Amino acid sequence: MTPISSRPSPAAPFDIVGFDLDGTLLDTSGDLAAAVNHALASVGRPALSVEAVRPMIGGGARAMLAQGMAATGGCDAATLDRLHRLLLDHYEAHIADLTRPFPGMIAALDTLAARGARIAVVTNKLEALARKLLDALGLTARFACIIGGDTMGPGNAKPSPKPIYEMLARCGGGTAAFVGDSLFDIRAGQAAGLPTIACAFGFLTQPVGELGADAVIDGYAELVPTLERFASPSR
Ligand SMILES: O=C(O)COP(=O)(O)O
Numbered sequence: 001m002t003p004i005s006s007r008p009s010p011a012a013p014f015d016i017v018g019f020d021l022d023g024t025l026l027d028t029s030g031d032l033a034a035a036v037n038h039a040l041a042s043v044g045r046p047a048l049s050v051e052a053v054r055p056m057i058g059g060g061a062r063a064m065l066a067q068g069m070a071a072t073g074g075c076d077a078a079t080l081d082r083l084h085r086l087l088l089d090h091y092e093a094h095i096a097d098l099t100r101p102f103p104g105m106i107a108a109l110d111t112l113a114a115r116g117a118r119i120a121v122v123t124n125k126l127e128a129l130a131r132k133l134l135d136a137l138g139l140t141a142r143f144a145c146i147i148g149g150d151t152m153g154p155g156n157a158k159p160s161p162k163p164i165y166e167m168l169a170r171c172g173g174g175t176a177a178f179v180g181d182s183l184f185d186i187r188a189g190q191a192a193g194l195p196t197i198a199c200a201f202g203f204l205t206q207p208v209g210e211l212g213a214d215a216v217i218d219g220y221a222e223l224v225p226t227l228e229r230f231a232s233p234s235r
């Protein structure tokens with residue numbers, strides 16, 4: 001009789017599981033809010049709370065800063081360009097001071113990997129910063145590919161499906177699902193024809209049920225069972 005410990009794991013529910021980064025795999029809100037506040041302080045603006053910055057995250061650092069400036073009195077394009085640089089420099093220097101995986105994330109990735117799934121990141125963060133952050137947390141080796149908001153060139157970040165198609169190509173093709181916390185993620189995943197899962201614990205701009213995802217998870221313990229529900233019964 002085969003001992004339980006040496007039984008092979010059942011096949012993964014999908015060949016590829018793609019994840020958004022900020023608000024999905026990692027709670028980056030503390031370090032991103034600090035970077036926004038560094039930029040705001042440089043022009044005498046008041047600081048925003050982490051809670052106020054959270055819904056500004058998901059469309060890239062420039063869009064986040066533009067919302068932060070709008071919330072504290074507006075700003076012209078030249079100032080936004082200058083402060084964007086300042087924000088990125090500060091963020092890069094403090095990229096993993098406060099950032100942590102969401103509870104249960106590592107265990108869920110371990111389960112998927114043990115079952116043979118390829119795991120990927122598709123973020124609207126600049127690719128170099130996404131890599132630096134994942135390196136700092138010792139997570140890079142887990143991902144078959146890491147695609148950033150600039151990887152596919154200007155105008156091709158999520159909600160464009162192009163970075164999702166790139167993920168599928170780099171992962172070698174197969175069945176896939178996408179997990180995210182913003183409308184950009186759900187739209188990009190759907191436009192690429194993938195089942196989508198929304199994270200209720202993410203940086204939401206609206207009630208999670210309004211994102212239009214195929215399923216919602218309240219925590220990482222629900223991820224693998226939810227993927228299994230979607231997977232074709234023949235697998
Ligand atoms: O807004 C960002 O910088 C990136 O956000 P994302 O990882 O949720 O795509």
Ligand SMILES: [Mg+2]
Binds near residue numbers: 181182202203
């Ligand atoms: Mg996100």
